[in-house]
Structure formats: structure tokens, C-alpha cells
Amino acid sequence: ERFRLITENVADLIAVFAPDGRRVYHNPAYQELLGYAPDHPRPDVERFHQVHPEDRKRIRAIFADTLRAGTKHRIECRVLASDGAIHHVESHVSALRDESGRVVNVLVVARDITERKRSEARVRELAALVETAHDAIYVRDLSRHITYWSPGARRLYGWSADEVLGRSADELFYKADTPELLAIRQTVLEKGYWTGELRQFDKHDRELVVLARRTLLRDARGEPVSILNINTDVTELRRLEARLLSDQRMEIIGSLTGGIAHDLNNMLSPILMGAELLGLASLDERSRKTVEAISTSARHGTALVRQLMAFAKGNDGERIVVQIAPFLAEVEALLRQTLPRTITLSVSAAPDCWPVLADATQLKQILVNLCINSRDAMPGNGLVSIEADNILVDAALAREHPGASPGAHLRIRVSDTGSGIPPGVMARIFDPFFTTKAPGKGTGLGLSTVLGIVKGHGGFLEVESEPGRGTVFRLHFPMLKIEPDVAAPVPVTRPVASGRGETILVVDDDPGIRELMRALLTQQG
Structure with missing residues (x-):
């Protein structure tokens, strides 16, 4: 009677099985979940019919082991309700013995874990999405320390999970703690979310622009515990x-x-x-x-x-076939009269450089302009180099430069060992009338003219510079597809x-x- 009172008032499923597998008792919780009434048709002859077919072989083996050796088992399996619904249960299987110690029945105490299994499946699905997502996903606690780091975050920033877990996110991504970052964090804590663009740095100190979404995560009591960060790289787009x-x-x-x-x-x-x-x-x-x-x-x-x-009108002018080697020889002769003796000039061209159809005067003008700028960036001594070679421009590089086309190009590289261009100035160097020189020392049209002429020839221009480490300009001109025997007119x-x-x-x-x-x-x- 005491056993009955206990079993009929607990939430767990309780059932007793005879050695031949017949269910000889089940409590109301068992009946409520699986729908088997006490007068279920022939309940005394059921043989594991309530167990999912795919799990029956395993359950029969566990049942036999319990009968034979009295072993206790903790198992998870699927069971079938009378209406065909499938439930996941976590069961504890143990032997019931008589006064002589002989196993006479098997006791099963089970708990419905269907919702937990569904939640775990959803978590696995979400985890799979996170693992394959291109976005950088990471979680940090309220002390800003990283507690989760996705593969997408590793791909974007370069750090592995072992390198960042437990470290401060702000120390990784930013040079300093700015008022803007403090304001964003406060917004997340107050509103629960924040979305916007941020400039960050990766493992190799490369600047990134990311579209950041931050969401406040709370525990079961509603207390803030951490911040979910999902960052999309928009550097190239911007x-x-x-x-x-x-x-x-x-x-x-x-x-x-x-x-x-x-x-x-x-x-x-x-x-x-x-x-x-x-x-x-x-x-x-x-x-x-x-x-x-x-x-x-x-x-x-x-x-x-x-x-x-x-x-x-960078594209105006008379176009002729320009063979780059003799052309650079003329430019070199002109520059040796222009540049001071304290500056070393190096001019070279690959032996197989492709010809281009260009205005030779304008080409000479842009090379002289660039070298004059290099001279001004090296008030003492230094090196100015002009190099020419061939390059095949692929579709990806062409897309980076509106108006450019994939294919064979002549590349002219002008570099110096001067003071370099500060990052704050780099964005404006091609603006007309913009100059960092003293009043009266420049018109501010040099580089804008260079860009106009290069684009007018169907080419494009790249520039790299770092303060204290010099500047490199790379000019790309489409190769002449047909090589007519056209000589430069003699004035x-x-x-x-x-x-x-x-x-x-x-x-x-x-x-x-x-x-x-x-x-x-x-x-x-």
C-alpha cells in the first residue's frame, strides 16, 4: 500500500515487468504520458511493444542483463504512446528480488525528456549554422572577456579560439578604449541591442570595417550575463x-x-x-x-x-605605340637633369614588356610628377625607382577599380624611400587642389592629373604608403592588342x-x- 501511494503521486513514469517481459504494473504518470489504461487490451501479454522498434533490440539486451546479473542501468530510449506519438525517456532499470535474493521482476523508473531532446536538437542545428556561418560570431561576458569564438570569427580576424578565449575583446580589436565604445556598451546594457559599423583591427593589424550586431543575453532570472556579437565584414564593400x-x-x-x-x-x-x-x-x-x-x-x-x-580631359592627346624600354630611357635622361645628386635614380624594364597605345607626352608628365613628389618627400637623400613589367589583371582585381578591364596590362611601378603618406592624408591625395606643401609650393593638381591621365588611357592606379617607409605607385595600362608599325612623329x-x-x-x-x-x-x- 505504501509503494502504491508513492508511485501514484510522483511525476516519474514507473512500471514493473515480469521476467518474460509482461508489464504487470504501471503508475498513473505512465498511463498519462503513453495513454495505456489499466484495462488496455490484453496488457498482460505485451512484450516491449511500447518501445520504439529501432531501440527494442538494445532494450531487450539490457532487460536480460538485469534479470541475469541484477545489473542497474541508466538508459535513454524512445517509447511509443498509444496514439503513435514518440517520446524520449531517461530510464533507470533495476532488479526487484524476493526474500531469497532471486530476481523476480524488473523495475523501470523513467522521466520524459522529449522537450530536452528537442531543445538539444535545436541547439545542434544552431551550432551547425554558427560553425558554417561566414559572419564572425563571438560571445563575451560583461567584463568584456571572450567566452565563445566561432570558426567565422577565426577566418575574419585570424585568431584561433585558444588564442582569444578569456581575453578582452576590446584589447584585441581596438587600439584604445574610446568614448564611442563605452557608449555602445551602455546602449546594449540599457536597450538590449545595438547595430552599427565599427572599425576594428585583425591579428595582422589590418583595419577592417564590420557591420556589428550586439545583443544582450540574460539568464533564466532575466539577469544580464553576456553579449552576443555578430560581425559582418563590409571592408571591401565600403x-x-x-x-x-x-x-x-x-x-x-x-x-x-x-x-x-x-x-x-x-x-x-x-x-x-x-x-x-x-x-x-x-x-x-x-x-x-x-x-x-x-x-x-x-x-x-x-x-x-x-x-x-x-x-x-585626361584622355585627350595623340596616341602612338609606345615601346616602354626606349621611352623609359628618355624619362631617365630627363629626370637625371631634374633630381638632385643626393637622390639615387633606378630605372628598369623587363625585356618582354608589352607596348601600349598612349600619349607619350602625358605618360612622361605623370612619371615626372610622381618623381617630383618623391623628391619632395626626401629632403636629404634617398632612392627613387621606376620599374616596368607585364601583369595579367584578373576579374577580381578589375572589379576593385571601376572602369578597369581584365586582361594583359603593362605595369609601371614608381617607388621611393621617402617619408610616406599619413593615413589621414591618403584618402585625399587625388583630390584636385589638395596639397600638403607650403603655400606657393604646389598647385595640388599633380596627383589628380596623374589619376585623370591613367584613367583616360583605360588603366587604373594603386598606391601603398606607410609613414617613414616610403610610397609605391603602381600604374596599369592595357596592353596594345595589335602592334602596328607606328613610330612617334618627329616634330x-x-x-x-x-x-x-x-x-x-x-x-x-x-x-x-x-x-x-x-x-x-x-x-x-
Whole structure:
């Protein structure tokens, strides 16, 4: 009677089986879960029918061992309810003995663990998703120490789980604890979540941009225990967006610059022609020097206009087949007259360099511009190198540079051992009129002109620099697919012809230029 009172008032399933496997007793909890009523059809002849077919062989062996040796077993198996539902149970199997110690029955005390098994399955599914996710997933406690590190986190940041578990996440990813990080942490604690972009550093000190999602995790009592972090690498996406915005900005500025250059040219042309007319007249020494000063200043202005036009229309100019080895020899001769003796110049080209179709004057201009910048970055001594070789640009590299195409390219590498470019300046070096030089020492158009010319030739440009370790520019130009035998035109100097009373129609929208042109032509007969 005492046994019955106990078994009928517990939540666990209790059943007693005879040595032949007949179920001779079960409590109400057993009946409630599995649906077997006391008067279930022929309950005295059931033989493990309530056990899942896939588990019956194992259960029969355990039952036999308990009968034979009296061994206690703790097992998990699946059982079938009367309606066909499957339940997972955790069972303790033991022998019931008579007064002589002989095993007469088998006692099974079981607990329903179906929900636990479902939860474990969900956890395994989630774990599998986490293990295969491309995102970096990690958990840190409220003291900022990492307690979980996914394979995706290892792939993104470079550290293994053994290297980071127990370490401070902020010390790994950031150079310093900033007010922004403190504010984000406070937001997570107050609101339970935060989403935004962060700049972090990986194991190799490479800067990353990540889309970060942070969620506060709580225990069963609702108390905060840790923070779940899911970070998506958007470094490449943001870099391409920045490059695209820069290209769009350059196009807009180029259009504006072209208009300004045209107007400046219209203003400078009358000054130059007027100075030439005055130079033909008989002037005293003082007046002659004044005219020369006017002419010199105007010519400087026209040189600036040419720079502006080269920036605005980088693809203008006469294209010829340029063989890089003899071309670089000309550039080297020019640079040896330009660079101070304290700077070592090294120029080389691979013997099989492909030709390119290019404006040789513009190519020379951009190489000289880059070398002049290198000179200015090395006030003492140093090394400037120009190297040329072939490279096959794949689709991945071409995608990084809008307007570029995969295929064979000529690569010209200009490097120096100068002071380098600070990270804060690097993002602006191609902006027109941006310069770090003292007032009057530069126009800020050098690198923007270089970029405009390279892109105008269908190429692209890469730059690497580190303060104190120099700068490297890599210029890529598409290889000439057909190699016609085209030689560079030889400039011919002809004497200014004198007129014989012909009539010439002068057309210009600027009255000043028309008048001065008329005067010059009249002067020449």
C-alpha cells in the first residue's frame, strides 16, 4: 500500500515487468504520458511493444542483463504512446528480488525528456549554422572577456579560439578604449541591442570595417550575463563605395575645372598676344622688361591651364605605340637633369614588356610628377625607382577599380624611400587642389592629373604608403592588342611665314582675342 501511494503521486513514469517481459504494473504518470489504461487490451501479454522498434533490440539486451546479473542501468530510449506519438525517456532499470535474493521482476523508473531532446536538437542545428556561418560570431561576458569564438570569427580576424578565449575583446580589436565604445556598451546594457559599423583591427593589424550586431543575453532570472556579437565584414564593400564616390566627385570636379580652364585660357590669350605685339615694337629697356614680366606671368598661367585641361580631359592627346624600354630611357635622361645628386635614380624594364597605345607626352608628365613628389618627400637623400613589367589583371582585381578591364596590362611601378603618406592624408591625395606643401609650393593638381591621365588611357592606379617607409605607385595600362608599325612623329620646326596680302577670316567668341589676332596677322603681312 505504501509503494502504491508513492508511485501514484510522483511525476516519474514507473512500471514493473515480469521476467518474460509482461508489464504487470504501471503508475498513473505512465498511463498519462503513453495513454495505456489499466484495462488496455490484453496488457498482460505485451512484450516491449511500447518501445520504439529501432531501440527494442538494445532494450531487450539490457532487460536480460538485469534479470541475469541484477545489473542497474541508466538508459535513454524512445517509447511509443498509444496514439503513435514518440517520446524520449531517461530510464533507470533495476532488479526487484524476493526474500531469497532471486530476481523476480524488473523495475523501470523513467522521466520524459522529449522537450530536452528537442531543445538539444535545436541547439545542434544552431551550432551547425554558427560553425558554417561566414559572419564572425563571438560571445563575451560583461567584463568584456571572450567566452565563445566561432570558426567565422577565426577566418575574419585570424585568431584561433585558444588564442582569444578569456581575453578582452576590446584589447584585441581596438587600439584604445574610446568614448564611442563605452557608449555602445551602455546602449546594449540599457536597450538590449545595438547595430552599427565599427572599425576594428585583425591579428595582422589590418583595419577592417564590420557591420556589428550586439545583443544582450540574460539568464533564466532575466539577469544580464553576456553579449552576443555578430560581425559582418563590409571592408571591401565600403572601399568600393568610397572609390566610386571619389570617381564621381572627380568627374564633377573635372567638368567644372574644364569650364574654368576654358575661361582662363580666353583671359590669358589676349594678354599673351598683346605682350607679343608690344615685344615687336621699339621699347626702352624698362618697358621691355615690363613686357617680358607680363609675358612670363601669362605663360605660367597658360601652363596652369594646360594642367587643368589635362586633369579635366585626361584622355585627350595623340596616341602612338609606345615601346616602354626606349621611352623609359628618355624619362631617365630627363629626370637625371631634374633630381638632385643626393637622390639615387633606378630605372628598369623587363625585356618582354608589352607596348601600349598612349600619349607619350602625358605618360612622361605623370612619371615626372610622381618623381617630383618623391623628391619632395626626401629632403636629404634617398632612392627613387621606376620599374616596368607585364601583369595579367584578373576579374577580381578589375572589379576593385571601376572602369578597369581584365586582361594583359603593362605595369609601371614608381617607388621611393621617402617619408610616406599619413593615413589621414591618403584618402585625399587625388583630390584636385589638395596639397600638403607650403603655400606657393604646389598647385595640388599633380596627383589628380596623374589619376585623370591613367584613367583616360583605360588603366587604373594603386598606391601603398606607410609613414617613414616610403610610397609605391603602381600604374596599369592595357596592353596594345595589335602592334602596328607606328613610330612617334618627329616634330618639325618651321620658320614663321610672312603674308602676301591674303585675306583671312578670324572667328572667335571673344572680341579681345579677335582684335589681337587681327593685329598679329596684319603685323605679319
